[in-house]
Amino acid sequence: MTNRRVMAIPIAMGLLCVNCAVGPDYRRPPVTIPAVFKERASPGSTLAAEWTLAQPSDDAIRGKWWETFQDPLLNALEEQVAISNQTVAQAEAQFRAARAAIRNARADLFPTVTAGVSATRSRASSTRGRVPVATGTVEDYQLPIDFSYEADLWGRVRRNVESSVATAQATSADVETALLSSRAELALDYFELRGLDAQIALFAKTVAAFERALQLTRARYGQGVASGVDVAQAQTQLDTARVQATDLQIARAQFEHAIAILVGKAPADLTIPPATIDVPPPAIPITLPSQLLERRPDVAAAERRVAAANAQIGVAQAAFFPTLALTASGGVESSMLTTLLTLPSRFWAIGPSLVETVFDGGRRSSIKAQAVANYDATVAAYRQNTLTAFQDVEDNLAALRVLAEEDVQAAAAVASANRSLELATNRYVGGVTTYLEVITAQTAALTNQITAADVLTRRMTASVLLIKALGGGWTTADLPPASSLRHLP
Numbered sequence: 001m002t003n004r005r006v007m008a009i010p011i012a013m014g015l016l017c018v019n020c021a022v023g024p025d026y027r028r029p030p031v032t033i034p035a036v037f038k039e040r041a042s043p044g045s046t047l048a049a050e051w052t053l054a055q056p057s058d059d060a061i062r063g064k065w066w067e068t069f070q071d072p073l074l075n076a077l078e079e080q081v082a083i084s085n086q087t088v089a090q091a092e093a094q095f096r097a098a099r100a101a102i103r104n105a106r107a108d109l110f111p112t113v114t115a116g117v118s119a120t121r122s123r124a125s126s127t128r129g130r131v132p133v134a135t136g137t138v139e140d141y142q143l144p145i146d147f148s149y150e151a152d153l154w155g156r157v158r159r160n161v162e163s164s165v166a167t168a169q170a171t172s173a174d175v176e177t178a179l180l181s182s183r184a185e186l187a188l189d190y191f192e193l194r195g196l197d198a199q200i201a202l203f204a205k206t207v208a209a210f211e212r213a214l215q216l217t218r219a220r221y222g223q224g225v226a227s228g229v230d231v232a233q234a235q236t237q238l239d240t241a242r243v244q245a246t247d248l249q250i251a252r253a254q255f256e257h258a259i260a261i262l263v264g265k266a267p268a269d270l271t272i273p274p275a276t277i278d279v280p281p282p283a284i285p286i287t288l289p290s291q292l293l294e295r296r297p298d299v300a301a302a303e304r305r306v307a308a309a310n311a312q313i314g315v316a317q318a319a320f321f322p323t324l325a326l327t328a329s330g331g332v333e334s335s336m337l338t339t340l341l342t343l344p345s346r347f348w349a350i351g352p353s354l355v356e357t358v359f360d361g362g363r364r365s366s367i368k369a370q371a372v373a374n375y376d377a378t379v380a381a382y383r384q385n386t387l388t389a390f391q392d393v394e395d396n397l398a399a400l401r402v403l404a405e406e407d408v409q410a411a412a413a414v415a416s417a418n419r420s421l422e423l424a425t426n427r428y429v430g431g432v433t434t435y436l437e438v439i440t441a442q443t444a445a446l447t448n449q450i451t452a453a454d455v456l457t458r459r460m461t462a463s464v465l466l467i468k469a470l471g472g473g474w475t476t477a478d479l480p481p482a483s484s485l486r487h488l489p
Helices: 002-016 065-069 072-079 086-109 156-222 228-262 297-318 363-429 435-469 482-486
Strands: 051-053 112-115 118-123 137-151 284-286 323-334 346-355
Touching: 065 072, 065 156, 065 435, 072 156, 086 156, 086 482, 156 228, 156 297, 156 435, 156 482, 228 435, 284 435, 297 363, 363 435
Parallel strands: 051 284
Antiparallel strands: 112 137, 118 137, 137 323, 323 346
């Protein structure tokens, strides 16, 4: 009876402390959040068509955000990113590994049971020591079962599970970050390619116009009205335009190859026919700054890693307290196989142990200090992510604001340059001026047309980057719940 009472003491301690968990409980680190975005459209601004403040009933950006650009080919390409993109596949595999790590950590909450079977045949030395021993061959058969269990008195295992769950949530957000980044990169490359298509089409028209101008100049030279210098200048202008048009093909091919890689194809397996951008940038609803942190998967991943690092402080803290282990073993053992499964062959042993580390040379203290430092590092990374998120939104709001103004200016410049070219051509045909004036007007017209095409391309890419900065329609509600992760099969 006395022995049973002694054995019951550590077991009772374990039952009393079963709900204890040392270490700090997690609280999200505070961050500074502006009340409004600095770059926002005023009610009377033309930018109201570029972005609007999302109403509470609005989901700021829908899931398939790329469909707002109304381009069927872009839609088809974007759908392939989740299926074939290898960066996304890598992130998804890391999420599966994090889910498996939860099961691994949770396994420590349960006892370990091992079973085995052994058969040995041995012969002892008859000359060993002074005490005579039995000689001859001895056979021994065993069928043991061992049981071991370490009570989670101080929450070490539970904190470890908590850390693994938060890490899995972070990797889930990483998958969404990879998806958003890959899809945004595809849209950026696609609109850059379409911008080059617009420039190539523009150069095709320009080359045709320069060819007609060269024919006109040669005809005037044949009539003795124009000089050979005029012909040489017209030829130079045409040749230069052809070189510039050809050079655009390099960048177009590279963007096409980049798109192929993003959809998981070899460059040789994807051909995108030429086309131009024929729709204006879509209107993008803007959330409040306070909602942005709930919509950015990279920020959510950083915050979940803070939670994981916080739990690891508890794991390190638990090492300062004693551990309670319960072990048991039993089975059957016999020197004869025929009596192995009989009642007299049974054996068993059971007993708890309470162990405390008395001296470790500061190892536990250093591990805890490392856990605290890792936590501080993740907090700093989280706060930096939030600042970067606000910067991304502000940068692209500013870009859209300036580019909208620049688009109006570029359109006016194109109209003025075309009018100037028309006047210069008429003056040259009328013999009032030299061909140099025509060349100057042609160069100005081409430059302004290229600028206008480039501004439209930049407006489209800035819209994509703004959608990416706002999270692409993702919210923290899309994270797998901690409760479901803790009970994975």
